[in-house]
Amino acid sequence: MESTQFYFPISPASALVALVTIVFLLRRAWPRLYxxxxxxxxxxxxxxxxxxxxxxxxxxxxxxxxxxxxxxxELERRALFSQTWIYLAHxxxxxxxxxxxxxxxxxxxxxxxxxxxxxxxxxxxxxRHRAYTITRKESGASTVLGCRYHGWSYDTTGRLVKAPQFxxxxxxxxxxxNLFEIHAHTTVHGMVLVNLNSGEPxxxxxxxxxxxxxxxxxSGLEVSSTWVNGQTLTGNFNWKAGNTxxxxxxxxxxxxxxxxxxxxxxxxxxxxxxxxxxxxAEQLCQELDCVSGxxxxxxxxxxxxx
Numbered sequence: 532m533e534s535t536q537f538y539f540p541i542s543p544a545s546a547l548v549a550l551v552t553i554v555f556l557l558r559r560a561w562p563r564l565y566x567x568x569x570x571x572x573x574x575x576x577x578x579x580x581x582x583x584x585x586x587x588x589x590x591x592x593x594x595x596x597x598x599x600x601x602x603x604x605e606l607e608r609r610a611l612f613s614q615t616w617i618y619l620a621h622x623x624x625x626x627x628x629x630x631x632x633x634x635x636x637x638x639x640x641x642x643x644x645x646x647x648x649x650x651x652x653x654x655x656x657x658x659r660h661r662a663y664t665i666t667r668k669e670s671g672a673s674t675v676l677g678c679r680y681h682g683w684s685y686d687t688t689g690r691l692v693k694a695p696q697f698x699x700x701x702x703x704x705x706x707x708x709n710l711f712e713i714h715a716h717t718t719v720h721g722m723v724l725v726n727l728n729s730g731e732p733x734x735x736x737x738x739x740x741x742x743x744x745x746x747x748x749x750s751g752l753e754v755s756s757t758w759v760n761g762q763t764l765t766g767n768f769n770w771k772a773g774n775t776x777x778x779x780x781x782x783x784x785x786x787x788x789x790x791x792x793x794x795x796x797x798x799x800x801x802x803x804x805x806x807x808x809x810x811x812a813e814q815l816c817q818e819l820d821c822v823s824g825x826x827x828x829x830x831x832x833x834x835x836x837x
Contacts, residue, residue, distance in 0.1 A: 598769055610785030611778065612637035613727040613798040616739070619643060622721035623758035625651060629674040629687060633666045636727070639798065641713055642666045643723060646687040647674065653713035653725045654689050655798075665710070669763075685710050713798075720747035721754040727798035 596603045620632050625645035633642045633656060640656035642665070656665050658678035665676050665685065675692065677684040684693035689710035697703050714726040716735065722743055726732035747753075771778055789796055 597775075598771070606782055606786065607778075608637045608639070609789075609796055609798075610782045612639070613729075613796075614733070614785070616716065616724045616726045616732070616735070618722055618724050618743075619653075620723045621752065621756065621758065622651060622717060622723060622754060623756050624670075624761075626758075627672060629672045630670075631666055631672065631676070632670050633668065636725075639727060640664060641725065641727075643715065643725075644676075644687050651715055651717055651723050652688065653715040655711040655713065657711070658683050659691065659708040659710065660694075683708075718743050718747070719754070720744065720752050721756060722747060722752070729796075729798050 594603070617636065619634055619636075620643055624630070624632055625643070628645055628647045628649070631642050631644040633640070635641075641653055642656045643651055643653050645651055654665075657663065658665055658680065660678065660683050661680050663678050663680040665678055667679070674687055675684050676686075677693070682693065682695045683691060686692050689712050691705045691708045691710075694703070694705060694708070714728065714732045716724050716726075718724070718740075720743070785796070
């Protein structure tokens with residue numbers, strides 16, 4: 532049986548054309564193949580990420596005890612209530628020299644009083660002698676405020692004007708025992724704000740001034756406004772609601788500052804100057820208590836009610 536063989540001669544030009552055609556087809560198909568491979572990898576990555584989300588635990592935005600912890604509250608007192616300007620009253624609430632208003636600001640007893648020069652000043656509501664309360668009423672009027680314990684008395688500028696039985700104590704200086712004054716600022720519309728910072732308080736930035744002026748204009752408040760009446764409302768709510776991030780940021784900055792200074796930053800120190808003299812004064816107080824029959828709760832028969 533005879534076999535037949537066929538031969539197809541291929542010229543170099545034909546081979547070159549075929550090679551170019553194959554390369555052209557591969558170049559057109561490659562983007563689609565690459566995109567498909569890339570999409571497959573992306574889908575796998577998304578699936579892996581979703582699986583990881585099911586097992587990864589997210590750290591809480593706020594520390595433990597943020598809403599009601601005692602340690603957090605003490606830090607808030609130092610970092611916020613002792614460092615920022617806080618509105619307390621309107622100038623119309625102080626009708627005459629000696630008019631005062633008492634407040635409890637985050638556990639700090641303070642009071643505002645109008646001086647004979649018509650300036651509103653703020654003081655810690657504690658006597659420099661035994662840290663007893665000066666003004667016990669929510670509001671009142673007196674140009675001389677006296678402590679009910681041993682009769683130390685102060686004028687509207689916080690100056691100690693009377694210290695019974697202490698004038699003869701060697702080295703006792705009235706000028707070194709004035710009330711601790713608090714930074715106070717009255718706006719052009721009569722809003723009275725305080726800052727408990729023991730050093731130099733933060734300034735009234737333009738945006739703060741603008742905000743208070745805008746509030747006053749909207750409310751119709753002026754320096755000449757008349758105080759009609761008011762009331763104190765109490766409620767169970769958390770003051771931090773709505774400002775968590777801003778408050779947390781400020782507390783973190785204050786915590787770093789306390790670490791740098793190596794101790795707590797408090798609004799003011801109530802420790803008397805001169806430990807030896809203070810011990811002598813304490814001995815005298817004990818003798819006075821025995822003679823006058825003063826009680827342990829700080830009241831006596833001739834106590835004044837301010």
